[in-house]
Amino acid sequence: MKVVAEKKPSRTPATPATLATLPSDDVRQIMWRFTERYELQMLVQSARGVARGPVARLVAAGGRNSHEWTKEKNSLLQYYDESGITAASLEPEQGGYIAGPKNLALALLAFELAWVDAGAATGSLAGNLGLAPIHERGTPAQCEKYVAGAAPVKAGEDRQQVRAAFALTEPIPFVGVETGMLAGKVRVAGWKDGEEPLLQVEKRGRFITNMGFANVVTAAVDSDDPRIKGSCMVILEEGDPGIWDRGTPTKKLVHQLSSTNDPIFNLKVPAHRIVGGYTVKDGVIIPNFSHSEIIQAVFRRTRVTVGLMTSAKLLSAVEPVILYQRRRFRGGEGAPGTPRYELGIQQKEDALLRLVDVWATGEASASLGFEAARLFDELDPLEREKDRLLAEKNLTGRAAVKEMTRAQNEALALLETGKTSDDLLVKYARLDSLANVLCPACKLWNTGHGANMMREAVSLMGGYGVTEECPGFLGQKWMDAQLEATYEGPEAVQRMQLSLTMTNALFLAQFRQWIKEMRALGSERPGTGACALANAMRLWLWTINHVQTATDADGTKLYHKTRQGVTFPLADVLCWLLAARQFILDVMELDTKGAENPALAGGLAGTVNFFSDLCHVQCARAAGETGRVCAEIVHGYNRHPVWNQKSCHACYCAEELSSLEGLIPGIDGSARAYSDVSETGEDHPCKAGPCVSFAGLEEFALLRAKLDGCLTGCRLAKDRAADALTKVMTREALDYPA
C-alpha cells in the first residue's frame, strides 16, 4: 500500500470530527474513573489475558457443552489464581494486593471476564460470594481462617486453598413435599456444661455455584430448636462429620463455565462456625447476625457486578458485528474498493441504526454499573464507621433507626440549602439513599433490557448469530444474559426494591438536583440530549408525585406495594433515566480529562462527538419510554368517558354549527377541534366515548408535549453515529478465538 497524501484543507465547512478507532483503555479509564488506579489497570489487563486466552479457547473448543465440572473447566481455577483474579477480593494482609474497598475492582474484573464468557466471571466471583458473608460480618478468627485461606497457595506453603460456595437456596418447586423440610435448619446437637455447643446443620441447596469443587460453604439456616434464636449463616467444611453430598450438576443451558450443583448437607459443626459469632443468653444461642442481615450486606454489592456482565456482552458485540457486516459480501461479486465489498451490510441504514442502539445501551449500562460500583467503594468505609459510631453510642434497634432518621433529615435540609456537612452519618445517609436505588437499577436494567438488546445484537449476525462459530460468542452471550437477569435476585425482586427506595425523600431531593444539572449540561452541550433527559426526569418526577396520592377509577390507591402495575413500570423507567444520565456524565468526564492524555489528543474530539451522539440516542429512547409509561399510568387508571344522555347532549350538532357559521365565522372548525360534534342523524360521534378531559392533569399534558418536542434532532444524532460506524477503524481479527 502506497503512502496516501493527506487531503488539503477544503473551503467547505469542516465536518465535525468523528470516531477514528474503537475506544481504547485510555478512554475507558477516564470514563470509568480509574486513571489514577494502577492496580486496577493491571487487574484489567490480567483478567483480559485470562478471558481472551484460556477462557476463550475453552469456549471455542466446546467447553461449555456439558453440565459437569470437567477437568478443562477446573483448569481455569489455576489461571484465576496465577493471574491475581482470585486474590483481587482479598485484603493485602490476607494475600491480596488491592487495598481498600474493592467494588470497582471486582466490577472491572467481572466486566473483563464477561467480555468473553460470563460463566467464567460467575465462577471466579462465586468464590468471593461464598466468602462475602465472612468478609462482611465474620469474626476476626473466621476472616483469618477462611478469607485469608482463599489466597492462592504459594511455593513452600503446606495448606489447602479455601474454595468457597454460598448456599442461600429457595425451596425447590414442584417436588411435592413440604417446602419447610427443604429449608436449611440448625439444631443443637450437643451442649455440655461449660463447653461450646455443637450444631446439627441440615441444608439442601439448589443452583449452588462452585459446588462442584468448593470445600467450604456458607449456608443460610433457620433455627429448628428453641435453644437457637432466629436464623443465621453457618460455615460448613468438607470433612465435617456427616453428609457432604455435592449433589447433581444443574442442567443449565447458560454460564456453563461455572459449576452449579444441588448439594445436600447434614453435618455437625461447632457453634463458632456461626458467621459473625453468637452470644448465649438464658440458655439460648443468639447469633450476632441473622442470615437476612448478612445477605443484605452481601447482595447489595455483588448484584452490581452481575449487571456489568451484561454490559460487557453488549460492548463486546460491537466489533464482531462491524467486522461481520463489512465482510459479508467479500468473496462474492464486487471488487475491492466498491461499496459492496468495503461496506457489505453496512450499506443498509437499518443494520447500522440497530447497532447504534446496541452500543448506546451497552455504554449507558456500563456507565450506570461502574457508577454504582464506585458509590459502594465510597459507601463501604462510611458504613463500617457508621456501625462503629452507633455501637459506640449503644444505639441499637429503634434508637439506631431514630438516629439515622435524624441524619437523613439533616441531609435533606442540607441539600435544600446547598450546604455540606462533616457529619459522617449525614454523608452516609445521603449515599445510602443513592446506593439503595442504583444497585437494583443496575441489576434490573443492565441485565433485563441488556438481554433484549443482546437478542438484537445476535440478530445483526444473521443465522451466524445462533451458531457456536459466531465470532464473539454472541449467541451464548444472549442466553447467558437471561441468567444474569435472574440470579442474585430476579427482576421482580429488583423492581420491588426500587418501588420502596425510589420514593425516599433524600433520593428524590437529589434527583431534583440532577434535573437542574442536566438542564445546565443541556445548555452547555445541546448535542448530548441532556435537556430532553431533564424533561423526561421532570415527567417521571411529576408522575411519581402524582401517583402517591392519586386513586384509580374505583378509588383504590395507585401507589401501593401490591399495585405492581404502577410501581414496577415506574421503577423500569427510572433505570432508563439513571443510565442515560450517567452516560452523559461519563462522556463529559472524557471531554474534560481526555485532553490531559497525549495519547488521546488526536482522536478525542471525534470520540467525544460520537459518544455525545450515542448519549442523544439513549436520552431519546429513555424519554420515549418515560413518556409512554407515565402516560399509561397517569391516564390508564381513569375510566374512559362513555356516551350517555348527558355526554351526548354536550356534543355540538353539525347542522347547528353550519347554521351558526354565517354568524360566527370559524365556529365549525373550532368546535370540531376542541369538542365532539355529532353529524346529522347521529346521537354522538362514532367513537368509544367523549374525548378525555385533562382536568387536573394539564401540567402533565404540557410536560409530555414538551418532551415530544425535545426529541428534535435525536434522529440526526443517530444518523451521525451510524455513519461513524462505517468509518471507524477496527482490528483485522478479534483478539480472542471463536
Added chain:
Amino acid sequence: MSTAYQIVVCGSIVPDPLQTLEPIASPAGPALKNEMMLPAVLDPWAGHALYEAAALAKSQPGSKVWLVSLGPKAKLQQVMMTIAQKVPFELVALDGSASGFTDATDTAAALAEAIAAIPGLDKSKLLVFGGWESASRGAGATMQMVGERLGILDQFQGVDRLTVNVDGSLEILERIEGGKHQVSKCAGAPALLGWATGNLPEPKNNPQVGMVNMRSVMPALQKARPVKFAGDGLAFASVALPKQLRETQVVKDKLPDDIAKEIVEWIKQ
C-alpha cells in the same frame, strides 16, 4: 560460580499486530493512521529479550534487570500495565517516538546515552539485550549501534539461547542461514545479545509482581527525558505494508506426494 549481572533490555512498543495498519504521510514524515490511538504492545522481539533477561536474573542471584524504553510516555504507561506484571524490572523511560520511521542511528544514540546514565552501572557485569528484529520496521541495525556506542565488542544476533558456564563464560546459540544455529562462546560480560525468539513462554500476568514494579515504573515515566530526533537527511521514497500473497487452487483427487512436490516447487520459486 554465580555472576551477578546487570542486564539492560532495550525494548519499546509497537501497534497491536491485530490492528489494521495504514501508512499515511504526515507533516513529520511517514506514519500510521491513528497511530497514537491504536492499542500498543511491547515489541514481541523485545519481549523475548525481556523474559530471557528475567529468567537469567532469577538464575544468577544478585542480578538486576532494567528495561530501557523509548516511546510516547502515555502509550508506554498503558503497555506497562501488562508488562510490569510479567517479570521484575526497573524502567528507564525516554519520551519520544516509537515509530518505525525514525532513524536507527538516532534511536541507538538515545538508548546508549540512557544506558550509560544508569546509576551504578558496572560495565564488567553488563549484558545488553534487545530484539534482533522489530515488529514495526526492523532496521536491523539499532542494537549493533547501541553496542558500538557503549564500547561492547562481543555482539550476537539472532540469539535463541544463552548459557552461563561454570567458569562465567557465556555460550550462545545464534541463528544463521539455512535454518541452522551456531554456538559461540565469549569470556563473559560485557556483551550484547539481539534475541530471536528464545525458548521461554510469555510469563503469565501477576498483579503482585506488577505492584512491586509500579513503585519504580510510575516515577520513571514521570521523569522520562524527552527525546527529539532531527531526522536530518532521512527521506522515505515510499512506504508500503507487506503484501499478503494468497493463491488459491481447488484441486481434487491429487496424491499427497504430488501435493508435496508442488509445494516444494513453489517454495523454490
